[in-house]
Amino acid sequence: xxxxxxxxxxxxxxxxxxxxxxxxxxxxxxxxxxxxxxxxxxxxxxxxxxxxxxxxxxxxxxxxxxxxxxxxxxxxxxxxxxxxxxxxxxxxxxxxxxxxxxxxxxxxxxxxxxxxxxxxxxxxxxxxxxxxxxxxxxxxxxxxxxxxxx
Amino acid sequence: xxxxxxxxxxxxxxxxxxxxxxxxxxxxxxxxxxxxxxxxxxxxxxxxxxxxxxxxxxxxxxxxxxxxxxxxxxxxxxxxxxxxxxxxxxxxxxxxxxxxxxxxxxxxxxxxxxxxxxxxxxxxxxxxxxxxxxxxxxxxxxxxxxxxxx
DNA sequence: TTGATAATGGGAACCGTTTTCAATAAATAA
DNA sequence: TTATTTATTGAAAACGGTTCCCATTATCAA
Numbered sequence: 001x002x003x004x005x006x007x008x009x010x011x012x013x014x015x016x017x018x019x020x021x022x023x024x025x026x027x028x029x030x031x032x033x034x035x036x037x038x039x040x041x042x043x044x045x046x047x048x049x050x051x052x053x054x055x056x057x058x059x060x061x062x063x064x065x066x067x068x069x070x071x072x073x074x075x076x077x078x079x080x081x082x083x084x085x086x087x088x089x090x091x092x093x094x095x096x097x098x099x100x101x102x103x104x105x106x107x108x109x110x111x112x113x114x115x116x117x118x119x120x121x122x123x124x125x126x127x128x129x130x131x132x133x134x135x136x137x138x139x140x141x142x143x144x145x146x147x148x149x150x
Numbered sequence: 151x152x153x154x155x156x157x158x159x160x161x162x163x164x165x166x167x168x169x170x171x172x173x174x175x176x177x178x179x180x181x182x183x184x185x186x187x188x189x190x191x192x193x194x195x196x197x198x199x200x201x202x203x204x205x206x207x208x209x210x211x212x213x214x215x216x217x218x219x220x221x222x223x224x225x226x227x228x229x230x231x232x233x234x235x236x237x238x239x240x241x242x243x244x245x246x247x248x249x250x251x252x253x254x255x256x257x258x259x260x261x262x263x264x265x266x267x268x269x270x271x272x273x274x275x276x277x278x279x280x281x282x283x284x285x286x287x288x289x290x291x292x293x294x295x296x297x298x299x300x
Numbered sequence: 301t302t303g304a305t306a307a308t309g310g311g312a313a314c315c316g317t318t319t320t321c322a323a324t325a326a327a328t329a330a
Numbered sequence: 331t332t333a334t335t336t337a338t339t340g341a342a343a344a345c346g347g348t349t350c351c352c353a354t355t356a357t358c359a360a
Binding site: 071097104113119123137138139140 | 221223225245247248254256258259262263265266269270273274277278279280281282283284285286287288289290291292293294297
Binding site for chain 3: 161166167168169186187188203204207208227228229
C-alpha cells in the first residue's frame with residue numbers, strides 16, 4: 001500500500017504516517033474553505049473522536065514545514081489553513097471584504113501576476129540580493145453584497 | 151496651537167487629542183521599524199512612565215480606524231504597527247526572510263506595481279464586483295545574509 | 301513479531317490582547 | 331478662568347488561541 005504522494009515524503013523524512021495525520025490531510029483535501037485549527041479538529045473529530053486538538057496543531061505545523069499546507073492570518077484572531085497548491089488546489093490569492101470579512105479565493109490574471117513577479121524577482125535580487133521563494137498578494141475592499149448595501 | 155494634521159481629524163470625529171495619543175504618534179513618526187504594541191509601550195514609557203499598555207492597544211486600534219496606522223502580522227505571534235504612508239512614510243511592501251525572519255521594506259518598481267494593480271482592479275471589479283480599497287504584497291525568501299550561509 | 305522511538309492526548313501553562321470599572325483629564329460653555 | 335460634560339485612562343483580571351509537559355500508545359524497519 002503506497003498511498004498518496006505525501007506518505008513517501010513523510011517516511012523519507014523520518015516521519016510516520018499516522019491516523020490523525022491522514023485524517024487531517026483528508027479534511028484539508030476535501031474542502032476549499034479556510035479552516036481554523038479548531039474547525040479542522042471538529043471535522044476530524046466526527047470520524048476519530050479521540051484525536052486531540054494538540055495533535056491538530058502539531059500536525060499542521062509539520063505539514064507547513066513539509067510545504068503541504070499554507071497558513072494564513074486574515075485578522076480574526078485565529079490562523080487559517082489551506083492545502084498548498086497541487087493536484088487538488090490551484091495557485092490562488094485572496095480578496096478580503098473589509099466589511100463582512102468574507103474571504104474570496106481568486107486565481108485570475110495569472111499572466112499579469114507572473115509577469116509582475118518576474119520583474120520583482122529580478123529587481124529584488126539585484127538590489128537586496130534577496131531570493132524570492134514565495135509571495136503573498138491580497139486585496140482588501142468591498143464585496144458585491146457590501147458594496148450594494150448602505 | 152493647531153498642531154499636526156491628525157489633531158483636526160481626531161477632533162472632527164469627536165475624539166480628543168491626549169498626551170498618550172500624541173506620544174504614541176510621536177514614537178511611530180520617528181521610526182521606520184515595525185514595532186509591536188509592547189515596544190511602542192516601552193518607548194512611550196521612557197517619556198511618560200504612567201501611560202499604560204492598555205492605552206497603547208486602544209490608541210493603536212483607533213489610529214488604524216482613522217487610517218493613520220497599518221497593522222501587520224509577520225508570523226512571530228505579535229502584531230506590528232507602522233505609520234500609514236503620508237508625509238513621513240512612503241508606500242512600501244515587505245520582504246520577509248524565512249530563515250532569520252528579518253523584515254525589509256522596499257518601495258521599488260512602483261510602476262510595475264501600479265500597472266499590475268490597475269489590471270487586477272479592473273478584472274476583479276468585472277468578475278466579482280469587488281471594489282479594491284487596499285492591497286498587500288509580500289515576498290518570502292532568503293535575505294543576503296542567509297543566502298550566503300550554509 | 302518485536303523493539304526502538306516517534307507520536308499522541310489531556311490538561312496545564314503561556315502570552316498577546318481585550319475587558320472592566322472607578323478615577324482622571326480634554327473640550328466646550330459660561 | 332472656571333465649571334461641566336463625558337471621552338479617556340490605568341491597573342488588574344479575564345480571555346482565548348496556541349504551546350508545552352509527560353506518561354501512554356502506535357508506527358514501522360528489521
